[in-house]
Amino acid sequence: MSAAKKQPGKPTSDKDNLPCSYARFGPDEPLKLDCGVDLLNLTIAYNTHGTLNADKSNAIMICHALTGDQFVASEHPITGRAGWWQYVVGPGKPIDTDRFFVICTNVLGSCMGTSGPETVNPETGKPYGLEFPVFTIADMVRAQVMLLDHLEIPDLLCVAGGSMGGMQALEWAAKYPDRVCSAIPIAAAAKHSAQNIAFHELGRQAIFADPDWHGGAYALKGTVPSKGLAVARMAAHITYLSEPALHNKFGRNLQDRDKPTFGFEADFQVESYLRYQGSTFVDRFDANAYLYLTRAMDYFDLSTEYGGNLANAFRDTPTRFCVISFTSDWLFPTSENRAIVEALNAVAANVSFVEIESDKGHDSFLLDVPEMFAAMTGFIDAAAAPRNIPQRAA
């Protein structure tokens, strides 16, 4: 277990010493947020893999999902687990670090080193808590643009991500079309649905209900709203899987017993699994960050700034798109992904659509799904071809 492991009341400065890079922006380089606030002293924690080529033409931005982070292809310092996209990012993998320069930031407002509610507010000397400004998916991408400028990289060969990461990929392509050669939104949506807002609100209410949350000021109180955050995680986790996946994985199997105990222990394997998901999550994630990130997703409706017509977001786009969905994903179902494709088709954009047969649900994008790897590999290599990047090793 790393030194970064959260302890009640422990200052959060350990998040300044994670095994990653940090870009620190001064008070004269504010991040201008959609809510109207200028966020000063922005820190972006990020990881890179591979080498930027002389042309600076081989950079790929990977955007993580709600509870992801910059440890896309390296060991997580708290959990010790392999990078969250180990199947996709690495030497010879679809996002081939032998040829591409991969950047993955911890998104704005999260809790792995980038500025967020855990960060100390320079004006008060205390962690922001709920004084951190509410931000949007567009703000997350603005922060990534600042990093790209900081790294003096003109544009991206590709921006890719699943779920909330796919929202960022869409935002990148819509707002910075000249800096995005290709985009791969996976298991995403151009707007968050009523049902998804409802699930997020449920999770937030679970956190608000925890007396250890203290109106968001738990860092000052020396508490951690673990129970509320665990309940929020359990709710979300159910939505990340599919009914068939739960059925195939657990069914009605009992946990370490032959018969039910007629009590409230975790008689069923699925209960034990959920409890485990809840309890391990609180070791690595911050409750306030969870509130802010879910809110950013709720607010996401890319069409809003384009007169309610999503197609307008992509008019005359030079970006190539590969939209990927999974048949059993009920959180960001194929219909939502198809709506993106239809908007792109309406403006004659270059778009491939790959709907992958999978019974694993929304989380399929994190799993070993060869059909997804094949689609990504072919698409990225085609985008790389005109940019003076070597071919993939045979």
Next chain:
Amino acid sequence: MSAAKKQPGKPTSDKDNLPCSYARFGPDEPLKLDCGVDLLNLTIAYNTHGTLNADKSNAIMICHALTGDQFVASEHPITGRAGWWQYVVGPGKPIDTDRFFVICTNVLGSCMGTSGPETVNPETGKPYGLEFPVFTIADMVRAQVMLLDHLEIPDLLCVAGGSMGGMQALEWAAKYPDRVCSAIPIAAAAKHSAQNIAFHELGRQAIFADPDWHGGAYALKGTVPSKGLAVARMAAHITYLSEPALHNKFGRNLQDRDKPTFGFEADFQVESYLRYQGSTFVDRFDANAYLYLTRAMDYFDLSTEYGGNLANAFRDTPTRFCVISFTSDWLFPTSENRAIVEALNAVAANVSFVEIESDKGHDSFLLDVPEMFAAMTGFIDAAAAPRNIPQRAA
């Protein structure tokens, strides 16, 4: 607001004076539970509508769902709302109280007058709380059988119910085939799925997480675990609706504002709706009862006692069945209802199957769905015909 409204620390004896009937069984008439405990001093709170005919051939048992009660066709004493199945039960309605004698009990372990965790344990003089024995769907039906015997009614023209009520209808038909002329399980399943167990466990964890729950002994502490129970209700409520229903009803509409507030207020209508559902539920429902009833549903797998083969539960059954499902129900989807029909077909039982096109989700069985009313009316009238019951008024 009725005197039955729950107040922290208030004794629960007000549940003995609800506008309904009570059957009280003595210590010599135990309810023998599946867990091995004999529950003494059982009280069953129930309502009846219509008149039992001289042949005692016109009785219909209606079984309620998880958070339902005996106020199936009369005003709820706490909420003041009309009976929960007002569309189905009443004069001239599908379950026609001009011709049938309707019985609806508050199920075992619930909180509207029937014995449950709120009840005072005669051995300790305190509310049972978690000392109430864990019971099953079969135990709920055993209690209803005791009531039927108490009322000296030999058999039922029909047993009908949706969701958990449908589970009870299946249990009735399987265990007491000679006392069930016909059965209408609606939006039900013969076993609770892994996903449904997961949602229930999530709700229970939300209750356990509430410090006002006090290990179930909140009545003694003068507290009510309102926040935890509200979160549990919100989670469940999402599952009772469908994604299209939420989309059509709320979409991404904002609540009483033109733009998002960049905060954690209920910006979206769907959030406001969920919060309302959570907060009103705690006025009428008991947190411990919620734990026990969800547990009973989790444990339900009718095939278990029949060698894992559901068909064996209905071998040689004289009961007629009408199984009803709704296309947009993802909690008890058509596939689960079809599994019941297939088991009945395997033993050549008399079964109709009606899958109703509805975008309203699981809760459709509580709504104004004319196709359901037509199916029920035809089915019940056919069952009534040979039992010396007058024809429906033209």
